[in-house]
Amino acid sequence: MKIVLLGPPGAGKGTQAKQISNDYNIPHISTGDMFRKNISEKTELGIKAKGYMDKGLLVPDELTIDIVKDRLSNEDCKNGFLLDGFPRTVKQAEALDSFLTEPIDTALLIEVPRDNILERMTGRRVCPKCGASYHIKFNPSKIEMKCDVCGSELIQRKDDSVETVAERLDVYYKQTEPLVEYYKSKNVLCTVDGTKDINIVFEDIKDVLGRN
Ligand code: ADP
Numbered sequence: 001m002k003i004v005l006l007g008p009p010g011a012g013k014g015t016q017a018k019q020i021s022n023d024y025n026i027p028h029i030s031t032g033d034m035f036r037k038n039i040s041e042k043t044e045l046g047i048k049a050k051g052y053m054d055k056g057l058l059v060p061d062e063l064t065i066d067i068v069k070d071r072l073s074n075e076d077c078k079n080g081f082l083l084d085g086f087p088r089t090v091k092q093a094e095a096l097d098s099f100l101t102e103p104i105d106t107a108l109l110i111e112v113p114r115d116n117i118l119e120r121m122t123g124r125r126v127c128p129k130c131g132a133s134y135h136i137k138f139n140p141s142k143i144e145m146k147c148d149v150c151g152s153e154l155i156q157r158k159d160d161s162v163e164t165v166a167e168r169l170d171v172y173y174k175q176t177e178p179l180v181e182y183y184k185s186k187n188v189l190c191t192v193d194g195t196k197d198i199n200i201v202f203e204d205i206k207d208v209l210g211r212n
């Protein structure tokens, strides 16, 4: 199963991706996580990407497309994969189509209105080690500021500040939302209501994937 997750920052893509990846046994590929790993390892790519990410801007397509192409050529992607945070531009979507031998099965849009996003993002806490995502109010970790999965100390992402979130939302509606039409025209778009409880959203996703 080849799945692309769509939705604004804070829609719950990462949260749902972890569950889908476990249930369907397909690798969860997050370009945001890949960039953050490069930043923490101070690679050349990480140094270049950081400037854009801190401002809430997209990393240029030239730096993004190749890392995904590389990752998808790994053996573990043979039977499918779940892309989270890629594609984010029409150019990235076209590149993805060009390097797949078969088209993707489902583009899953997690719909959350703009008004809900700020509270989601500013309350988000993440595990820098395993990428798990928590929320101080909606999905707190069992022990305060410790990851349930791996026990690491949780952090607040630098780009989850009020100012940067506003920029990221603008970027989403300008550059990424056109992908909804892109995948609709290819008849692979499915939509779930992302405002419901985390577990209910996951049930809805399983329903949708079961039908496709
Ligand atoms: P994305 O990967 O789309 O940016 P995340 O999965 O990191 O989004 O979720 C953003 C924030 O919202 C996190 O703090 C997460 O715990 C919280 N969250 C995710 N899904 C829901 C939901 N259905 N209801 C309330 N909060 C949610």
Ligand code: ADP
Pocket: 008, 009, 010, 013, 014, 031, 032, 033, 035, 052, 053, 054, 056, 057, 058, 059, 060, 061, 064, 084, 085, 086, 087, 088, 092, 159, 168
């Ligand atoms: P979110 O969980 O809020 O959706 P991500 O972790 O997916 O955020 O992405 C964080 C940042 O990494 C983005 O704001 C952007 O700067 C960069 N990034 C991630 N994926 C891409 C991509 N496909 N194209 C360009 N930039 C990206």
Ligand code: ZN
Pocket: 127, 128, 129, 130, 131, 132, 147, 148, 149, 150, 151, 152
């Ligand atoms: Zn963890």
